[in-house]
Amino acid sequence: MSKVYKPSAISGFPEYLPEIRRVEQQWIDHIRAVFESYGFCNIETPAVEEVEVLMAKGETDKEIYCLNRLQADPDDNSDSRLALHFDQTVPLARYTAQHFNDLVFPFKRYQIQKVWRGERPQVGRMREFYQCDIDVIAVDNLPLHFDAEMPAVIYEALMGLNIGKVQIKISNRRILIGLLEALGIEDVISTTRIIDKLDKIGVDKVRESLKAEIGLNDAQVDTILTLSTIKTRSAAEVQEKLAGLNVENESFARGVEELCFVLDYLSFMPEEAMIADLSIVRGLDYYTGTVYETNLLEIPEFTSSVCSGGRYDDLASSYINKKLPGVGISIGLTRLFSVLLEHGYIKPAAISPADILMALPSEEMRPLAQQTAQALRARGFKVELYHAPQKIKKQLSYAERKGVPFIWFPPFEDGQAHEVKNMQTGEQVATDVESFAR
């Protein structure tokens, strides 16, 4: 034997057995079907962008993987500045700018691809993972309708994954920004960063930090906390509580109006599915209006937001002289899937996608078995033809190990009936190609 290089898993690059991959595929199929059912079209961008494109907004804190050829050609540096994308937002911005004249706006797109981050290997830290993004991009003005539609889409996408109840938390950054403006607080970033910790560290610690770190007085802190602790799904209640703060500010008023539009639109959603939570600020400077986070209510092991996003004013000014506002949300699929898998929430699917294993009792029956399989496929069934005329016990065992729910026996002689056995119940009955049903 020649030298063997025994391969092992590379940290951060998940890979699954077929019976697990099938579940991941079912998830992706479902999410895609929901996205399309709301009229989002798909795009796929290359895995690779120019480093200049990835860095157009300035330095990024994302770890970028650059490409270089193993056998580099000194005369050709055409791909010396290529790198793997680290999210789907930068590629979307680049795509929208580059194909601007060929797109119909509002541009509703979804994108389900892998992204890569050159993270240091660490437990739970992914270096290759799927993201499932929807965004709507408009020219100059984007109707508020889309802010309201995002949670409806995401709720349907997540509820189909069989991961228990989910709750989408919604806020609008204009409200807090307006309040801070009205209160004369200048260090907006540090202040919001502290408020963002409300869920984790609680009211008392936030109060302390706001006083010690920002130097706010009691009245300012009280007002901020009154606002940040609002949690309700009623637009009327949001309006009432915020009116009590007596804030005269344009941004504040607009934020309240926008949030209430979204809440009203979503009033059809089930009770626990959606809530206005004014502590949500999203760390990124990127968002300017509506913001979303999503929690799983029945998976205690998954504590962070499974799906986040919001409204932004400026998608692509790094690449094109146009004002392109948008709103988007992203499911961190691989992270969610891997945590659920680790904690036993993912039930493996059958290894084989086949509905029926066509038995092959003898070499002579191969043509009949083959024809029967073909006829059943034409009726929409997935049929695997057993590969050799081995003992029926062996063929049954194969169907069982691959998880095929039915095994089909073509007749041994002319005039006899086909038979089909339900692998789960053990029941075996006469059947024929035309009338068989699962």
Added chain:
Amino acid sequence: MSKVYKPSAISGFPEYLPEIRRVEQQWIDHIRAVFESYGFCNIETPAVEEVEVLMAKGETDKEIYCLNRLQADPDDNSDSRLALHFDQTVPLARYTAQHFNDLVFPFKRYQIQKVWRGERPQVGRMREFYQCDIDVIAVDNLPLHFDAEMPAVIYEALMGLNIGKVQIKISNRRILIGLLEALGIEDVISTTRIIDKLDKIGVDKVRESLKAEIGLNDAQVDTILTLSTIKTRSAAEVQEKLAGLNVENESFARGVEELCFVLDYLSFMPEEAMIADLSIVRGLDYYTGTVYETNLLEIPEFTSSVCSGGRYDDLASSYINKKLPGVGISIGLTRLFSVLLEHGYIKPAAISPADILMALPSEEMRPLAQQTAQALRARGFKVELYHAPQKIKKQLSYAERKGVPFIWFPPFEDGQAHEVKNMQTGEQVATDVESFAR
């Protein structure tokens, strides 16, 4: 405005508008459905492998893209030997070895992923492209059934793409290898390389080359050419013609037997769909028995093989001490798609996947429009809700530009009927959620 970095396409990394991407997606969906209908399960391997894994069989002529982090961390070289996979065969071999104890054999898997090659930029040369592979791997012995099944699967996969008639050419390397052995010809690689050119340079030039370059005599060349020019779909004809060569060789006899098994199995296929063509040798040393190539009969611009493969004795001995024979075939999807696109064979799909655009005639009707859209989605329709109560003319124009086939008008007043307009015929009729059909 801030500085704008105007992005442009990167040579070799194709990217499509939504209406073209949808066609590519339909192709992939169809191919996947056919693969699954024969019981192939899916796996997905990371884009990244260790360089040691990619090079385990020795130097490769494929150009490999290695990864390195933009902000390299001198203390951590954990990913300094990572590279993008250049095909799906090496990852399959590594996967099968690594997960050997958890797989059920014969392992029938399909894989539809992108692969990367660090080629010099050049017209028509892809650096990122999709491959659609099926392979069956067994331990020690792989039944010939699978050699026969491959062309049936591929034929169905390709015929569904609406690219005209296809022809799968089949041969068996054992036949030629056995003949060369019987003739006492030692330089097998150079000889087969010349025979491989038969289709391109013709019989006379091949005859010349075999004499001048290999030093064969007339009798040897005649025998080789008699064999290599056999083209028939009849197993009987193959047997008869080859029997006329009077070759006494074990490999030769076994090859003839295997080829005839495959031809007999595939006799149900349409007349032009399949042919035994003994000039097919496939350049790679890798294949040991059945080999396939596939031509498009109605696309003169696509002259090379769109789908090739064959039987191999040894998938993974670089990674595991097991004998794992397999048979596989691969569709070069992106190359095929891009050539057809370039020559006008790809008809763009609608931009939007939606079946119906739900009109929004006024702000007051938003809840009804939203509910109607939701109810139609529950019936399986894809419904985009128009985003603002703009003039109906504008909404119609949006449906038209996005290619949505129906526009739906909720009733303006209680008691009135819903109406739906067929965008193609212009016909507008009363309808309701329960009875609407496309």
